Amino acid sequence: MDDSPARDLATRVAQLGGVVRATRLVREGHSRYRIGQAMERGLVVRIRRDWIALPSADTHLIAAARTGVVLSCVTAAERRGLWVAEHPDRPHVAYPGRGRIDGPAAVVHWQRGIVPRHPDQLEDDIENVLLTVAACQPYEAARAVWDSALNKKVVDLARLRRLPWTGRARRLVEEVSPWADSGLETFVTIRLKWLGLPIRTQIWILGHRVDFLIGERLVLQVDGGHHVGAQRAEDIRHDAELMLLGYHVIRVGYDQVINRWPEVQEQIMHAVAQGLHRV
Structure with a gap:
């Protein structure tokens, strides 16, 4: 028996994301008989009344x-x-x-x-x-x-x-703002707004992007999990160049921003109190 119609139906189910209402397939011209054929051959499975899916379909979509x-x-x-x-x-x-x-x-x-x-x-x-x-x-x-x-x-x-x-x-x-490259930038910008200082994100200084520039000279860098090995060495080199040009660099980790923010805020507050954000 020619099973190409059943396979065509399974291909269409895949094009629609792997999980689809049978009534949609019927509206497109596939018969209930063809859907039954595809189920008999194990090409699709019924997951709820009027819903069918590929056996390999996304488990979240199947559950939904x-x-x-x-x-x-x-x-x-x-x-x-x-x-x-x-x-x-x-x-x-x-x-x-x-x-x-x-x-x-x-x-x-x-x-x-x-x-x-x-x-x-x-x-x-x-x-x-x-x-x-x-x-x-x-x-x-x-x-x-x-x-x-x-x-x-x-x-x-x-x-x-x-x-x-x-x-x-x-x-x-x-x-809302379209300029935040990550949620960390959103968190930091919101949490430091009360300082009343200009805070710029992802700007280029000495050929590298810095995460935050607070005021004119205070740099805040937030390290993710990729700041290891050669990347870490390059970050340290760039920090040294920034400091030689009169910038002050505070470097913190992802966990500090998300879970230990008061520590980060205290460092920034003391840096601002010492005027390290100014030329």
């Missing part, structure tokens, strides 16, 4: 279809490559506003999407992701995700500002 939700908030943000402060210990999902959900072992967001959710969707639109992030995360962590979305050009600020945001999202859409 099986439980009647859409991936959203920090889970969807992380899947899009946006900067997220902490990897969520449970998936974050949104109720799509129709039908029944089966109580997944996840954090469920119940607010209506600012963009309507199509019945075929298993992942939220970026605008809805930002909405759930705004409601779920502390301000700094939420702002970091919003900044990251703009920085990576997955959303346009002018379009965002035309939407009817409510709650915390209304503040975020006015304060």
Whole structure:
């Protein structure tokens, strides 16, 4: 028996992300009989009434279809490559506003999407992701995700500002910035705003980028996990050159910024008190 129609259907399921509603395939011209053939041959599996998937499909998408939700908030943000402060210990999902959900072992967001959710969707639109992030995360962590979305050009600020945001999202859409290369920049900029000093990020001095320039001469460098070996040696060399030119360098680690901020803030406060931020 010719199984090419069943294989064609499986190919189409793969093109649609590996998990799809059977009614969508029927709308496209695939018959229920052909869907049944593909299931008999193990090319696709039924995961819930009207939902089928490739056996190798993304487990998050399968779980979303099986439980009647859409991936959203920090889970969807992380899947899009946006900067997220902490990897969520449970998936974050949104109720799509129709039908029944089966109580997944996840954090469920119940607010209506600012963009309507199509019945075929298993992942939220970026605008809805930002909405759930705004409601779920502390301000700094939420702002970091919003900044990251703009920085990576997955959303346009002018379009965002035309939407009817409510709650915390209304503040975020006015304060968000596309210039932060990482969430650390967002955190530091927010936490040092009270100093009333100009803080520039990712600017070039002596052929290298510095993470932060506070005032005119105070440099704050934040080391990630890649600052080892040759990179570490180059960083030390550049620090020495900066200091010979009259800059003062404070170098801290990722953990200090995220988990031990008071230590970092105290160093910066004492440097400013000594005038090390001025020429």
